[in-house]
Amino acid sequence: MQQALIELKNVEKKYEYGKEILPVFKGINLRIMQGECISILGPNGCGKTTLLNLMGGFAKPTQGSLVFEHEEILNPDSRKILLFQELGLFDWKTVQQNIAFPLIFQGLTDQEKQQRIEDAIHLVNLQGFEKLYPSQLSGGMKQRTAIARAVVNNPLLLLLDEPFSALDQQTREFLQEELHEIQRQQNKTIVLVTHDIEEALYLSDRIIVLSARPSRIKKIFPIPFSKPRDPALRHTPAFSQLKKEIWCCLREEMKR
Known part of the structure; x- marks a missing residue:
């Protein structure tokens, strides 16, 4: 079996506020390979950013473990970089x-x-x-x-938290193409949190859809389009059909 660059093993996260306990997610198991681009989609408040913080070493799981290059993630380091929404x-x-x-x-x-x-x-x-x-x-x-x-x-791992959300559509698509080229040239492993299904489809090898809180992995969509990807891919029937399937999966959780 191919060795994962980062592996999440039965990860659970809760926050405690006095006597109140807020479960964020539970039972998250995921293996991410070197050179993969993974996108994480899910309803608001399901813990997408928290998951990035755990991978970056900025937070610790309540249960379970995260392993990066054969070592448990305990702290941030220069091998894995988290790019926040605030630049x-x-x-x-x-x-x-x-x-x-x-x-x-x-x-x-x-x-x-x-x-x-x-x-x-x-x-x-x-x-x-x-x-x-x-x-x-x-x-x-x-x-x-x-x-x-x-x-x-x-760095070996780039963690991106909605990096293009504040940009206009034209600039956003142009930077998506640049990020795609960076990932291809340098064989970077990227984990991207986004609300934009088209962005996830264009950039990713797999898309992870999280359920409503307490979150679990509802479905993993392998993306069948070969790389490098032409921007015109966004306008093909196959792209539109997969976008519709992902939206239906996501919408079920947004209504919960």
Whole structure:
């Protein structure tokens, strides 16, 4: 059996508020392979972001375990990067300085740092914008900067929490295509939380649909479309049919 990069074993999460206990999800079992792109869909409040936080080491499960590269996940580290909805760019730093920030404590030479920064800038097509500040950037350019900062350390796992939700449709689709190309070029493992079924279909190898809280994995949809994917795929009958099936599955849980 192929070795998983990250494995969730009977994961359960509860929050306690005084005498109140809020069960978020239970019995989550999932294996994610190196180079896979997995999308997580589910109704509001079902624990999608909490699941990313567990994978990133920012939270601990109530029961069960999460294993990354044969080791239990206990803390965040540079091998797995979580890109939050709030991008967290430093307003007082330029694009280049923002991208360089994760390299400060890596023990690299100046030449090595510069090479990584240049590679990240080229990867997201930010050439010519290096000296600008976040206030001078469009929403799409800010998102590219955040993605470049996330990949500059060459992490094994990218955890993305609705990264394009605040963008207009045209910019959103363009950045989806860029992320697809990054994943293909670097064989990145990506876990994406999104509410956009089309986004999940275009980017993913598998789509995980979570039930209403307390969440479980309701269904896993393997995505049959080969990679690399043409943007025109979005307009094909097969794409539309699978989108409809996923929406019906998701809608059942949203009505609960």
